[in-house]
Amino acid sequence: AVMDFACPGLMGDLTSFRKIYAAPIGKAGERGASEEEKRIGAARRAELGRLTQGFIHARKADEINASLLPPKTEYVVFIRLTPTQEDMYIRALKQKSLQSMLGRCGKSDAEAPTSVLGVIQNLQKLCNAASLVEASDEFDIDASSKL
Incomplete structure (x- = not known):
């Protein structure tokens, strides 16, 4: 929905998207998926990545946190049991x-x-x-x- 708002028609309608991308990628990740399903799923995942790479910038949390947060400080405090x-x-x-x-x-x-x-x-x-x-x-x- 968000991608369709930002780039109308880029991935087709919802039914087409599910048939072309979501279903094959989902089947490839299931336990017991055949080699053919895994191959198709990987290809569709790569194709979807190529389609969206210009619009989605994925950064890992540690990349963001490293630049914004001070170094982590840990304290170990021993407290007696009641x-x-x-x-x-x-x-x-x-x-x-x-x-x-x-x-x-x-x-x-x-x-x-x-x-x-x-x-x-x-x-x-x-x-x-x-x-x-x-x-x-x-x-x-x-x-x-x-x-």
């Missing part, structure tokens, strides 16, 4: 399911990577705020790091 977080963390590490999962690490078990990532995410949540892991409707003012 007593509640520490207790929950220790209990989580002592769970038998976690122990058996950690014992499977490095082995060719298809389930191990997914479950280990889930455990890591839960431990991260726990370190951020115990309330993210603990299902409680009550607000514990002592556990809040903001007060």
Whole structure:
């Protein structure tokens, strides 16, 4: 729609555009696409690029940011867990399911990577705020790091 407004008729009407460019490019990117579909998709993508190169200037975000922003500064700050977080963390590490999962690490078990990532995410949540892991409707003012 924007290209049709800027350059009317450059890519034909919407039906033609979908048939000539969108469908072949989409099929080429699908899993199980044939070599012929991939070849046609690549050709149509290149043709579309040639058609639009005079009108679209694509720049990567890092190219823009490098000229406009100051250098990135990172700080690493270590903060102790609250007593509640520490207790929950220790209990989580002592769970038998976690122990058996950690014992499977490095082995060719298809389930191990997914479950280990889930455990890591839960431990991260726990370190951020115990309330993210603990299902409680009550607000514990002592556990809040903001007060």
